[in-house]
Amino acid sequence: MCMLLITQTKILKPIIYLVLQTAFTVLIALLIGCQSDAPKIPLTPIPEQTFEEVRVKRLSPEETYRKLKELQAAKPSDYHIASGDRFDLNVYDNPELTAKGLVVTPDGYISVTLIGPIKIGDLTIIEASQLIEEKLSKYIRFPKISLSPTWIHGTTFTIAGKVVRPGRYPIGNNTRITDAVALAGGFGVGEFQGDTVEMADLRSAYISRNGEILPVNFIKAIREGDRLNNIPVRNNDYIYIPSSMNASIYVLGEVNKPTYLGYKDDMTLLQALAFAQGWKDTHSENVFIIRGGLSHPKVYKVNLDKIKYGEGYDFPLHPNDIVYLPKGGLSKYNEIVQKLLPTLEALNLLAGPFGNTGISINPSQ
Numbered sequence: 001m002c003m004l005l006i007t008q009t010k011i012l013k014p015i016i017y018l019v020l021q022t023a024f025t026v027l028i029a030l031l032i033g034c035q036s037d038a039p040k041i042p043l044t045p046i047p048e049q050t051f052e053e054v055r056v057k058r059l060s061p062e063e064t065y066r067k068l069k070e071l072q073a074a075k076p077s078d079y080h081i082a083s084g085d086r087f088d089l090n091v092y093d094n095p096e097l098t099a100k101g102l103v104v105t106p107d108g109y110i111s112v113t114l115i116g117p118i119k120i121g122d123l124t125i126i127e128a129s130q131l132i133e134e135k136l137s138k139y140i141r142f143p144k145i146s147l148s149p150t151w152i153h154g155t156t157f158t159i160a161g162k163v164v165r166p167g168r169y170p171i172g173n174n175t176r177i178t179d180a181v182a183l184a185g186g187f188g189v190g191e192f193q194g195d196t197v198e199m200a201d202l203r204s205a206y207i208s209r210n211g212e213i214l215p216v217n218f219i220k221a222i223r224e225g226d227r228l229n230n231i232p233v234r235n236n237d238y239i240y241i242p243s244s245m246n247a248s249i250y251v252l253g254e255v256n257k258p259t260y261l262g263y264k265d266d267m268t269l270l271q272a273l274a275f276a277q278g279w280k281d282t283h284s285e286n287v288f289i290i291r292g293g294l295s296h297p298k299v300y301k302v303n304l305d306k307i308k309y310g311e312g313y314d315f316p317l318h319p320n321d322i323v324y325l326p327k328g329g330l331s332k333y334n335e336i337v338q339k340l341l342p343t344l345e346a347l348n349l350l351a352g353p354f355g356n357t358g359i360s361i362n363p364s365q
Contacts, residue, residue, distance in 0.1 A: 071231040074234065076155075076232075081123055083106045084103065084104060085149060086101055086104075087104075087150060088102070088150055089147055091140070112135070114140075115139075118132060125149065132145055152170065156170050156171060157169060157233045159238075161242055164184060171235060176231065176232050177231060178230055180233050188200065188243075199245055200241050201243060202219045202222060203218075204242045204294075205242065206293070207237055208337075209237050247319040248261065249262075249267065249321050250322040252324050253339070254280045254327055255278065255279050255283075259276050263319040268315060268316055269307065269314055269323065272317060273323070282327050283326070284304075285304060286303055287304045289302060290324065290336070293320065294340075324340055326339065
């Protein structure tokens, strides 16, 4: 009986194996047949978007030299009275009207005996003197006055970025770029791998005047003592010294919250715009990415609408990029800079991404 069971088992094993193998083969064939009959869904790749580089006009060495010579010879603009300025007022033959230490209010007024508040803000000293004499002539016959400034606050420049005391400073006699840096306490320092290092990136530093980036080489002006590049500072000049350790992104223009943010690996244009709380309805279809700083830029024009609607790749950002979303179809770099500078200056002064946390005003003011 035992021998019979063993014999039957030996016979059944090959049969069972053959049946299973046949069934497996049929199943595979059916699956392949079903796949071949099923409709195929084509995978459409996102079309690659061509990122246009905006041509930035660069000055030739000869043009740079001529421009710097002009900046060296530029005369200071006429002084106009500003808030915070202080004056002594003397009225000849009327000593009782003499006033010391008159301070110009934020809205441009001083208070003078007999005539009361009088607005002299934005006037020259000659214009202000004539105005006061005109007002006093109602009470005094042929008044003659002298308006003597004791502290002039109005002629100033601003320096921001990686300096010890970023802020606004008065312009003295023949104040130059090196003097401006000295007034701000020199360059900021930090610790890197146990060593104290200077944090200023002079290669990317710039000075702007009336919406124009001046062709000043800060390395030559400060490191090499080149007088041609060490130009005189003028009223309302803006000097920016970025950090050599910076890794930030600016997002400006027609966004809901112009801002800056720390750079992260693989950051893209849409991610940066999300940090700025998206875009306004008034934005242009194109967005500009400025790379390499304002003094030596490479500018890309990217079609944002194509990215939004999945018709183009998201633009990969680099550390220190400036993302600018304009209203209209700006294409010239100078136009972009003129729109950018006011916001950049405001952001840097409030809390720049390169280490400053506020404005320091010259203690002597």
